[in-house]
Amino acid sequence: MAMNFGFKLCPSSALNLDKIDTSLYDKLVEMEPDARICMACGSCSATCTASQFSGMSVRKVLLDIQRGKEKEAAAMLRNCMLCGKCTMVCPRGINTRHLILSLCRIYDNKEEQK
């Protein structure tokens, strides 16, 4: 039986930019250069129909990918219904729906390669 000290050690949640893997982000930027111009305004998440039930947020997906959090981004993407409302409101004119599809394509390719 594991010893109970009355406390647990949690893995650090700190982001270390020296160690993160940005290959997914780099690939995305190649396909969707506009991924770079998100200014984190949150309009996309605010208007997203899936957001209130599932926490879907294009803003967070983009941030997670920049911070190397592929799994978190993938989990979130599953909630998208591709309705395109986010594209309508993005003030930077990012075709977010198209971006989501490109991202799914990158994930799919990765799966196939495995």
Place this chain on the structure above:
Amino acid sequence: MLLELKIMKDSIVIIGGGIAGLEAAKQLLTLGYTPIIVEKSDHLGGHVAGWNRLFPDMAPAQEIVAKMIKDVEGANIFLETEIISSNKLGNTYIVNLSNGVTIRTKAILIATGFELFDAHKKEEYGYGIYNQVMTNQDLEKWFNTSVDSRIGGKEIRKIGFVHCVGSRDVKAGNSQCSKVCCVTAIKQAIEMKQEFPDAEIYCFYMDLRLFGKKYEDFYINAQKDYGIHFIRGRVSEVSENIEGRLLVKAEDTLSGKPLKVTLDLLVLMAGMVCNQDGSKMASMLRLETDSDGFLRSKDNVCNIVESNRHGIFYAGACTGTKTVPETISEARAAALMIHNYINE
């Protein structure tokens, strides 16, 4: 005779030979006055003489300053000179200069500009402690001279820019936003990316304040064409590791997580703060300072270039943070106000 009349016209004392003083002198010359520029340093042009390329169009600062200096050839210029005292007799001021000259003038224009926040005061950023930390001013100098031990002779893989150094910082005594440093950071980040195309560049900001003409486009370009990373969070501490690189810590407030990154160069966006020297001189002239420490205008909406004293006017960054075009416009406005005042 017209010519004679021109020569007979009054002399106007301008304190400070930065771009505000130079532009006002040029306009006063055109209006037929004899401007006398009193400059405490050994050169004209003020801070802009130390910059390299100016936002928003990347205009060459040296050429602009050189042209402005050429345009005031007809003015009297005293370098390395300051005002030591002044008295008011009726509607004229008697001004005594440190070089022994005494001037009678109906109007004084104050164009003493700003001071850059002394980055040593923010010890946690390591300026003057680590040899990888420089200021926005140091970087402009490097763009002009290509010499700086902090950049030369080593590999530059990662560069960070810290916004709001000494600005928006009540503890540092400056609650105001310095206004020009967000766009300066982005401008310099782009210039560094051009110099070091393989480097990753991070801007650590609290808010991005890109108020001016075409500034937001700079931001979009920096993201889109140069891949500059913007991280929302104030750098909290900087330390050196055994390899002589910098470890920088901040909160990535957009993900709500603490963040660290190792850098080869850190550029501090030191803010524009009130010029202590200017304030001393102002109190000698019985002028007031505003709550932000800059000189107090008659009011901050319609009469920025006027002081609370008859015959004393302001132009440029002595009353607050200003850009070059704002400074030049104020200098022109001040010249006209002086002309109207004298002809009242």
